[in-house]
Amino acid sequence: MPLQSLDIVRRSATTLPEPEVRGAHTGQVAKLIDTTKCIGCKACQVACMEWNDLRDDIGTCTGHYDNPHDLSEHSWTLMRFFEYENPKGDLEWLIRKDGCMHCEDPGCLKACPSPGAIVQYANGIVDFQEENCIGCGYCVTGCPFDVPRISKSDKKAYKCTLCSDRVAVGLEPACVKTCPTGAIVFGTKEDMKQHAEERIEDLKSRGFDQAGLYDPAGVSGTHVMYVLHHADQPGLYSGLPENPKISPTVRLWKGAAKPLALFAMAATAAVGFLHYIGIGPNETDEGDEEAARRESEKAP
């Protein structure tokens, strides 16, 4: 990997383009997670804790191997285990390393109301800048993968950074570095897709007809991709969404609604102003007071 600039190409809650001149001309990055090679050792979780100095609370056993049982502000990646009985009656242990997918079209960034609290670098990584985070949780609302977590203590949003600090100096993410089976690899997105092709070909030759790459088009692709044995049924992998996309509700809320509502409010005020200038105020004059007096005197 060449050194990667961390130039920001997209920033949350801004209306003008960011500086775009320096791009990732040697290729955007991607992490490829090969679920077919994963043995569920959780070394990636440990490496993530180590590099990012994260320590989650000791949880409770919920009856399966997931530990902790969900992502949290202290656990940015998590192995999710699912026991699948295939049509032949055999058990398949499907293990998926969950975490931020680093969408090319990030729902979190679209939903965020705070300028620069969520950014996307030229290399594709989506990063939270906690010092700008206001803790509203809109990123949770926008995310199609249920990834961001709000800290219970500081109320800021946290998630996998794809080790943007390591990537910036030409290192691979900590989870990649540590994976003992080579199930997690990192490089340019093009290289990772090519590597995935070879893996899929191999899997198909071993009877996994539906093996394939998970790089969902609904979010314009992701910078974390999976090789799945059952790419036709991503839901098998502990609820990996089949066709993730930014929800139409979020699109409307963060899209057309914003300028239209502001325009309509300004127009309402403008109509009032024009009415005052054009037709003028409705005043009570001495004649009205006189009429009121006459009527009061008539009254019993």
Add this chain to the structure above:
Amino acid sequence: MNPPNPDRIIRYTAGTRINHWIVAISFVLLALSGLALFHPALFWLTNLFGGGPWTRILHPFIGCVMVAAFYLLAAHFWRDNLMQPRDWIWLRKIDDVVGNREENLPDVGRYNAGQKLLFFTLVVCLIGLLLSGIVIWRVYFSAFFPIGAIRAAALLHAFFAFVLIASIIVHIYAGIWVKGSIRAMTRGWVSPGWAWKHHRAWFREVGKGMHPK
């Protein structure tokens, strides 16, 4: 207490006025903080509240104050805001309303049809804002709702807030337009001529019971 003044008709008691202004001030704070988080161009408004996180923290609490104060006010006002047959005639003659030709309009009670429609718009908007606001109040409540409900609530909250703000712009303009109205809510009284001109049916009711002459 001043002795009754024949040139003044009491329209709002001090308690009602204070109640109204609690609603009004909380509305202004809510609109400013809400718009700050609604459109990036208005994010600078968070500075009025001590920054983004403070805006996020304060907004829902101010919302609770507004909802409580508004429904107290509404409990007081609702009976006078029920639509009557003459109100529909008033609405059909909206051209005369806008054109300041009140002589062509039917007699108006304590509130005109525009005020009544505004009243019920506010009643509906505030229920909508309260319910959707609870769902998107991340710190305390969002964890109890599915993601689809949170997304819908975020959009609905923006929608109801938009209708509310647009309605209040109309409400504020009506106060500026119809001279003598603002005094009713600041000092509490209107002149007999004002009541006779704008709310003649109310003027006659008041005359039967309370008016000194």
